[in-house]
Each structure stands twice: as C-alpha cells, then as structure tokens.
Amino acid sequence: MTAIPDTPSRPSSILEADARTRKRNAAEKRFRMYGLGAIFVGLTALVLLLTSILMQGLPAFQQSYVTLEVPLLEDTLDPSGERNIDDIAGVISFGYNGLIEQAVEDAIETQGIEIEGLDDPAEIVSNQAAAQVRRFVLANPERIGTSETFRFLTTSRVDQYYKGQVTMASAERDSQISPQQLQLAEALAEAGLLEQSFNWNFVTQPDASDQRPEAAGLGVAILGSAYMMLIVLCLALPIGVAASIYLEEFAPTNRITDIIEVNISNLAAVPSIVFGILGLAIFINFAGLPQSAPIVGGLVLTLMTLPTIIISTRASLKSVPPSIRDAALGVGASKMQAVFHHVLPLAGPGILTGTIIGLAQALGETAPLLLIGMVAFVTEYPDAPPEGFFDPATALPVQVYNWTQRADPAFAERASGAIIVLLVFLAIMNITAILLRRRFERRW
Amino acid sequence: MSFAKATASVAILAAAATAASAQGREQVQVAGSSTVLPYANIVAEYFGESTEFPTPVIQSGGSSAGLKLFCEGVGENTIDIANASRAIRPAEVETCAANGVSDIIEVRIGYDGIVFASQTDGPAFNEFEPAQWYQAMAAELPQDGEMVSNPNTNWTDVDSELPDAEILAFIPGTKHGTREVFEEKVLLQGCEDTGAMQSMMDMGMDEDAAEEACMAVRNDGAAVDIDGDYTETLARIESNPQGVGVFGLSFYENNTDVLKVATMGGIEPSTETISTGEYPVSRPLYFYIKGAHIGVIPGLKEYASFFVSDQIAGQGGPLADYGLVPDPELAATQQKISDEETMSADAS
Structure with a gap:
C-alpha cells in the first residue's frame, strides 16, 4: 500500500510579507524618509534665510520724513544780494546747515515743544x-x-x-542721537510733521556716503546691472548660439572638436574670480577700457556666461529628433536651411531658458566685478546707452557687499533690502524661463 | 532666415557699441584704504553736490591695493588718487617711477585713532596699558633668561586689576594698515615698558630681532586676526561677550550704543586727545595725487583742495563729525596742493 504523499504546505501566504520582502520594504520606506528629511532640511534653510532677509530688509522700504519750513535767508545764501547764480553756487551744501537748524528751531517754537536738555535739535534731520x-x-x-x-x-x-532698532536706552549711550532728540521726533510726529511712508528713493536714488544711510538707494546699481545684462545678452546669445549650431550641426567629429568640447565644459566650471583677473588684464590694461564701467563688467560676465549658454543650446539642439532634419533634407533643403528653418525654431524655447538662467547667474555675480573697479562709491547715474556703457556704475550684488562693510548699523538694513530687490529680479527671470518653457516647449 | 538676420543685426549692434571708443573721462577716480573710504565718500558727496564737477568714483580695497593700482601707470584708464592709511613706501615710489608715475603729491588729511572696545555689558575692560596688551598678545615672553611661549590665558594673569575674563582679542589682520600701528604703538611700546625688550637684548638678541619678537603675536587662538573690516570685528565681539576688539575711532563713534571703549595709558580716546597727541595710538591718513593727471582729468585738483579745505577737513567740519582728527597743519597741506608740490621736490 502506498501512502498518499503529503501535499507540502505552502511556505507562506502571498498575502503575508515574508522576512525578505519586509526588509526590502523597510529599506524603501527608510529611503523615502531620508529623501523627505533632505527636502525638509532644505526647505527649512530656505525659509529661515528668506525670513531673516525679509525681517531685516523690508523696513528699508519704509522711511521717516519730516516736513519743515525753511527760511531761505539772504545773508547765508547770497551775501552780495545780486542774485548772481555763480555766487549762490559758491555756497557749498555744508553751508546750508545753519538754515536747517533755524528751520528745526522755528518748528519747535511754533509747535510749542519744550524738552529739557535738548541739544542740537537739527541732528534729527538728515545731512541730505x-x-x-x-x-x-x-x-x-x-x-x-x-x-x-x-x-x-x-x-x-x-x-x-x-x-x-534704536531705543531710548540705546540712545542714552549713542553719540549720534540723544533721548531728548528722540522725544523731539515724537513731539513732531504728534504734531503731524514727522511720518513714515513708502520709500521709492531706495530703488531710484544713488548711493549715499556713510553719514547719510537714510538717503542711500539702489538707482545706480540697478542701472549698472541692467546695462551689464544688456551687454551679456547682446554678446553671449548670438556668439553662444552660433558656436553651438556649428559644433552640433556642422563640425566634423574629430580630435579637435573633442578638445573644444571638453574645454567648454571645463570653462563652465572655472571660478568666476578668474574671469575678473582676465578682464583686468585684457579689457582694462591691454584694451584700455575705463575702470568701473559696465562695458567691462558686461564683457567679463559674457565670458562667464558663454559656456552655460553653449551647453544648454547644444542640449536643446540635440533634443530635436533627427527625423525633422532628415525630412527637411529629404525634400531638398540645404543643411543650413534645415537647421535655420526647422531645427533652430524647435530648439528656441530651450535656448531661451538656458540664456535666462545664464543671465540670472551673471546678475548675482560679485567676484569678477571686484577686480575691475565696480566695487565703488558711485553717485552719478550713467548716461543712456551706448555712451552710458562707459560711465562708472556699480551692480546690485556689489552694492550689497558695499553696504555690509559700512560702519553705520542702518546700512545693514539697506543691504538686506538690496538683497530683496536682487532676489525679486532673479525670481522674475527664473519665472520667465519656466513660463517660456511651459508655453513653447515641444515634446516628442 | 529671419532668425539669422536678427541674430546678425544684434551682433553688429553690440560690436558697434563696443567699438564706440570711450571719450575723455569726466570724473575723478580714487581707490585705496578702507579706513579712508568713508571720509572720501563724504567728501565726494559734498564735492559732487556743491560743484559743477561730477562726483568722484571711490573704490576701496586697502592701502596697498590702492597704491598698486595707482602705480600702474598714467592715462585715463588708471586711477588719479590713491587713499592710504599709511605713508607710501620707498619701494612703491620706485614701482611708480618705473611705470612713469613720477609727480606724486602727498596729502595728509588728518589722523585716525585706534581704540580698544568691548561689549557694553561685557567684562569691565575700562583701562588698558600697552604693557598689558604686550603681555596678553606676545607669542613668547622672556622668562629667567629664555623665551617661553606666552603662558597667560586670562586677563587676570596679566594684571590682577583687569577683569576675570579669558584673553580673546580681535585684532586687525596683517594686510591692514591698522595692524602696523597696533604693533608699533601698543605691542612695541608695551614691550619696552615691561622691560621685556631689555631682557631680550640681554639674552643676546640684536635690536631688530628683539623688536620683531616684541611684535610677534601669539597664534594659539587668544589673538584673532580679522582680515575683513570693523563690521566683522563688531560681529565677533557681539557673539563673544568676553572679547576685546580693535576699532577705528570713527567706527566706535558710530556704534557707541553697543560698544564701550577703554582708555589706553590712562587717556580716553577722542578727537581732542588724539589731536594733542596725548592718546598714544593714532596714525596719519593720506591720499596721493598723480601730478600728471592734474589739468587732464577735470576736477582733480579741485577735489583735492576741497578735501582739505577748512570747511570740510577742519574743526567742526563733516569729517571731524565722522571721527577724523583734524590735522593741525592743514594750512600747509592746502598750500601744498595749490602749489602742486610733488614728493620728489620734497626730498631734494
């Protein structure tokens, strides 16, 4: 009699995970947690950074103003009484301080303000x-x-x-302001003569010296940055696109093009300060271009941006399927016609995105500008282009750097304010890049 | 072919803009010391708003960097004035001459005090002597006829009068002009005061070697070189309540709400005590004008005379307000600029 063989029992149910599966699942779960953690850390850092900049910088967009009636005394302004404009211009601005003092004292009198121990009441008004x-x-x-x-x-x-930022207690120790002067400010505020309002001057006015942090603005820096971006756009885009079209579509594949290719990738990784040294040596010392001028800054940043543009342009040319080229060539188009009529328009959005990202990178660059004299105190607006390209100017990131070095604590607030303006510009550029890509990108 | 055409025209436009050569420079270009920078900014601002000339462009970067740029040659793409927180060195004059910059006018604008300050609510650092700083900062001290590495770690080790706090000083880095003044007027002075210099020479060192040993700063962490500017020193003091920092007088005067200053040798630093020479740690500030550029760059001589005019650099002027100690010999300096008296003429 033969025994009926036992049906071997199933080792486990597919509904129940075995040890190995559990282990693999746990590993995956852990990996996801790590990923989430990394994103969380990144986000926290971003939020902290933005909050601290916004907290410090937003006040820069508000400024206190005081309204005063100033007597334009003839004795001070035009001692000869002849109204000769040259004589009047002979009184330098420092000589007008007496009038401001008079104006503050008048205001104290008409408002009936009495503060014990008040010295130098005019110190509450800016030197500006x-x-x-x-x-x-x-x-x-x-x-x-x-x-x-x-x-x-x-x-x-x-x-x-x-x-x-300033309190009565800190004013007690401060050599620049006294608590009595702050009381005067309060009294004037009560009388409606001193108020806070939005500070357009911060965006439009030029930089001011260390004695007048309240008057310092970003006007020259914004213009300088805009001029440099214009130069970078006008030079880097055509050169970069032409170079990549040639390399991608026409150049033979041989040792020389390989070397060029490797070097373009290398250039993209060169620290930006190196381009500054190059700019000083070539554009200023050799070509004789002026110091502190946007033209030199623009040329240096062009060199820096070129590799970025070439790499992204080549990538977008590559992503156009060969069938498009083949079809164009098949109906008798020349190679150039195929590239310019069919390939380039399809690669356009990708090229634009790459260019905008390259520009955004150039906008935030400070290091190369250090060496070509753009880290400077400039209070005159540059002229309109093209002459303005040769006038001295600064740039937004440079202005941030400049202000963080100033002694007066009020400049710290302005430096953060300038960072906000810079970030807004960068955000606008990046959003434009994303929108362009979304709108025009073709997928195959 | 519209894209190609557009690209080509943009390229031509850009090339045209680049080719349009720069016309004569209109504004004065200045570079140099970050200590002189705020004063130069203030003067430039008043100069720009009070005269028909454009506001000069002021770069910073340090005395040596400024003088290097200054000595690069003559011509419109070189700077006209170098600001310096120390006198020009003979080697620099030689470099200048080799590059064709020979007519240099030296202008002393006033004095800057160097002060020792700490957090307002930190330890009571109210009085210092050069000798105490020497003993706290020296790399090696002479002891029983041989040099031993500095054993002092607490200010009380140096002097029982000083507050009980770990020695932690933020001193200017070696690239700053301030460092030289600190070494010569404080460390060397203290070295002589304590008799350490004498005992080193007794040990057989010659005078130069002894002076060098006096000015060698310890590098075990108790003395921190600050290569940035005073805002960095201030930030360090704010995060280290026990620390003492070395500042310029004008920087301190702008931050009296967070810093308290100590006397040096019993003298409180102020524009008065510095101008009389009572306060020991101070230095002259200069700027150097390229003689060859006078008459070529509009407003250069005017800017220089405006800088040292009584209204600006004198007592009660905006520079004195900001912390510059007016030069008692301002009138001579004004004369020097109006005569365009160069340094070579000085020497002969």
Whole structure:
C-alpha cells in the first residue's frame, strides 16, 4: 500500500510579507524618509534665510520724513544780494546747515515743544537736507528771502527708532542721537510733521556716503546691472548660439572638436574670480577700457556666461529628433536651411531658458566685478546707452557687499533690502524661463 | 532666415557699441584704504553736490591695493588718487617711477585713532596699558633668561586689576594698515615698558630681532586676526561677550550704543586727545595725487583742495563729525596742493 504523499504546505501566504520582502520594504520606506528629511532640511534653510532677509530688509522700504519750513535767508545764501547764480553756487551744501537748524528751531517754537536738555535739535534731520535745499535754491534763485516748505529725510537713528532698532536706552549711550532728540521726533510726529511712508528713493536714488544711510538707494546699481545684462545678452546669445549650431550641426567629429568640447565644459566650471583677473588684464590694461564701467563688467560676465549658454543650446539642439532634419533634407533643403528653418525654431524655447538662467547667474555675480573697479562709491547715474556703457556704475550684488562693510548699523538694513530687490529680479527671470518653457516647449 | 538676420543685426549692434571708443573721462577716480573710504565718500558727496564737477568714483580695497593700482601707470584708464592709511613706501615710489608715475603729491588729511572696545555689558575692560596688551598678545615672553611661549590665558594673569575674563582679542589682520600701528604703538611700546625688550637684548638678541619678537603675536587662538573690516570685528565681539576688539575711532563713534571703549595709558580716546597727541595710538591718513593727471582729468585738483579745505577737513567740519582728527597743519597741506608740490621736490 502506498501512502498518499503529503501535499507540502505552502511556505507562506502571498498575502503575508515574508522576512525578505519586509526588509526590502523597510529599506524603501527608510529611503523615502531620508529623501523627505533632505527636502525638509532644505526647505527649512530656505525659509529661515528668506525670513531673516525679509525681517531685516523690508523696513528699508519704509522711511521717516519730516516736513519743515525753511527760511531761505539772504545773508547765508547770497551775501552780495545780486542774485548772481555763480555766487549762490559758491555756497557749498555744508553751508546750508545753519538754515536747517533755524528751520528745526522755528518748528519747535511754533509747535510749542519744550524738552529739557535738548541739544542740537537739527541732528534729527538728515545731512541730505542741506543738499536738497541747495538744489532748490539754485533752481529757483528768485525765492531767496522767502521761506519754503520741504519734506526732508530724518537721520537714520530717528528712522531706526520707529523701526524698533534704536531705543531710548540705546540712545542714552549713542553719540549720534540723544533721548531728548528722540522725544523731539515724537513731539513732531504728534504734531503731524514727522511720518513714515513708502520709500521709492531706495530703488531710484544713488548711493549715499556713510553719514547719510537714510538717503542711500539702489538707482545706480540697478542701472549698472541692467546695462551689464544688456551687454551679456547682446554678446553671449548670438556668439553662444552660433558656436553651438556649428559644433552640433556642422563640425566634423574629430580630435579637435573633442578638445573644444571638453574645454567648454571645463570653462563652465572655472571660478568666476578668474574671469575678473582676465578682464583686468585684457579689457582694462591691454584694451584700455575705463575702470568701473559696465562695458567691462558686461564683457567679463559674457565670458562667464558663454559656456552655460553653449551647453544648454547644444542640449536643446540635440533634443530635436533627427527625423525633422532628415525630412527637411529629404525634400531638398540645404543643411543650413534645415537647421535655420526647422531645427533652430524647435530648439528656441530651450535656448531661451538656458540664456535666462545664464543671465540670472551673471546678475548675482560679485567676484569678477571686484577686480575691475565696480566695487565703488558711485553717485552719478550713467548716461543712456551706448555712451552710458562707459560711465562708472556699480551692480546690485556689489552694492550689497558695499553696504555690509559700512560702519553705520542702518546700512545693514539697506543691504538686506538690496538683497530683496536682487532676489525679486532673479525670481522674475527664473519665472520667465519656466513660463517660456511651459508655453513653447515641444515634446516628442 | 529671419532668425539669422536678427541674430546678425544684434551682433553688429553690440560690436558697434563696443567699438564706440570711450571719450575723455569726466570724473575723478580714487581707490585705496578702507579706513579712508568713508571720509572720501563724504567728501565726494559734498564735492559732487556743491560743484559743477561730477562726483568722484571711490573704490576701496586697502592701502596697498590702492597704491598698486595707482602705480600702474598714467592715462585715463588708471586711477588719479590713491587713499592710504599709511605713508607710501620707498619701494612703491620706485614701482611708480618705473611705470612713469613720477609727480606724486602727498596729502595728509588728518589722523585716525585706534581704540580698544568691548561689549557694553561685557567684562569691565575700562583701562588698558600697552604693557598689558604686550603681555596678553606676545607669542613668547622672556622668562629667567629664555623665551617661553606666552603662558597667560586670562586677563587676570596679566594684571590682577583687569577683569576675570579669558584673553580673546580681535585684532586687525596683517594686510591692514591698522595692524602696523597696533604693533608699533601698543605691542612695541608695551614691550619696552615691561622691560621685556631689555631682557631680550640681554639674552643676546640684536635690536631688530628683539623688536620683531616684541611684535610677534601669539597664534594659539587668544589673538584673532580679522582680515575683513570693523563690521566683522563688531560681529565677533557681539557673539563673544568676553572679547576685546580693535576699532577705528570713527567706527566706535558710530556704534557707541553697543560698544564701550577703554582708555589706553590712562587717556580716553577722542578727537581732542588724539589731536594733542596725548592718546598714544593714532596714525596719519593720506591720499596721493598723480601730478600728471592734474589739468587732464577735470576736477582733480579741485577735489583735492576741497578735501582739505577748512570747511570740510577742519574743526567742526563733516569729517571731524565722522571721527577724523583734524590735522593741525592743514594750512600747509592746502598750500601744498595749490602749489602742486610733488614728493620728489620734497626730498631734494
């Protein structure tokens, strides 16, 4: 009798994971957690960075102003009384401080403000005020002898008091402001003469010296950056696109093109300061271009951006399927016609995206500009292009660097404000790149 | 072929813009010391708004870097003025001459004080002597006839009068002009005061070697070189309540709400004590004008005379407000600029 063989029992159910599967699943789960963790760390860093910059920088867009009636005394402004514009221009702005002092004292009197132990009440008004009055007097010499109402910036300490950076206690120790002067500011605010408002000047006005942080603005830096971007766009885009079309579509594949290819990739990785050294040696010392000029900055940044543009252009040319070329060639188009009529338009969005990203990278670059004299104190706007390309200017990241080095604490706020402006520009450029890609990109 | 055409025309436009040669430079170009920079900025601003000339362009980067640029040659693409927180060195004058920069006008604009400050609510560093700094900072101290590495780790080791705090000083890095003043006016002075210099010479060192040993700063972490500017020193002091930092007088005066200053040799630093020479640690500030550029670059001589005019650099002027100690011999300097008196003429 033969025994019926036992049916071997199933080692396990497919509904129940065995040890090995569990192990593999756990590994996958852990990996996902690591990934999430990495993203979380990255996001936290970003949020921290943005919050700290916004917290420090947003106040720069608000500024305190004081409205005062300034007597335009003839004795001070035009001692000869002849209204000769050269004589009037002979009084430098420092000489107008007496008028500002008078104006503050008048305001104290008419408002009936009494503060014990108040010294130098005019110290609450910015040094910029004298320049403002002088400009007005030179434009309207006939107004000498009358009085005129002006809206002045307050000094940065008063402004910082309203932003919470200066307190009565810190003013006690501060040589630039006294608690009595802050009380005066409060009294003027109560009388409606001192208020905070949005500070367009921060975006439009040029830089100011260390004594007038409240007047410093980004005007010259924004113009300088814009000029450089224009130069980079006009030079790097055509050169980069032409180079990549030739390399991708026409060049034979041999040792020389291989070497060129490797070197383009190498160039993309060269530290940007090296381009600055090159710029100083070639464009300034050899070609004799002026120091601190956007033209030199633009040329240096062009060299820096070229590899980025070439690499991204070649990638987008490569992504156009060969069937497009073959079809064009098949109906009798020349190679050039095939490239310019069919391949290039299809690669366009990719090229634009690459260019914009290259430009954004160039916009944020400081290191090469250090060496070509663009890290400078420039308060005159450059002229309109093309002459303006040769006038001195700074750039946005350079202005940030400059302001962080200044002694007055009010410049720290402005440096963060400048970072915000720079980030806004970068965000606009990157968003444009994404939109262009979304709108025009063709997928096969 | 529209794309090709567009690309070509853009390229031609760009080339045209590049080719348009720069016309004569209109504004004065200045570079140099970061200590002189704020003063130069202030003057440039007043100069630009008060005269028909454009505002000069001021670059920073340090005295040596500025003088190097200055000595690169003459011509519109070189700078006109170098700011310096020390006098030009003979070697630099030679480099200048080799590159054709021979007529150099030296202008002393005033004095800058160097102060020792710490956090307002930190340890009570209120009085210092050069001798204490020497003993705290020296790399090696003479002891019983031989040099031993500095054993002091706490200020009380140096002097029981000083507060009980670990020695941690933020001093200017070697690329700063301030460092030289610190070494010569504080360390060397302290070395002589303590008699350490004498005992080193007794040990058989010659004078130069002894001076060098006096000025050698320890590198075990108690003395931190700051290669950046005073804002970096301030940031270090803010994160290290026990620390003491070396600042310029003007920087301190702009930050009196967070810093407290110590006296040196019993003298409180102020524009008055520095101008009378009572406060020991100070240095002259200069700028150097390229004589060959006067009359070529519009406004160059005017800027220089404006800088040292009584209204600007004198007592009560904006520079003194910012912390510059006015030069008692300002009138002579003004004369020197109006005569365009160069350095070579000085020497002969």
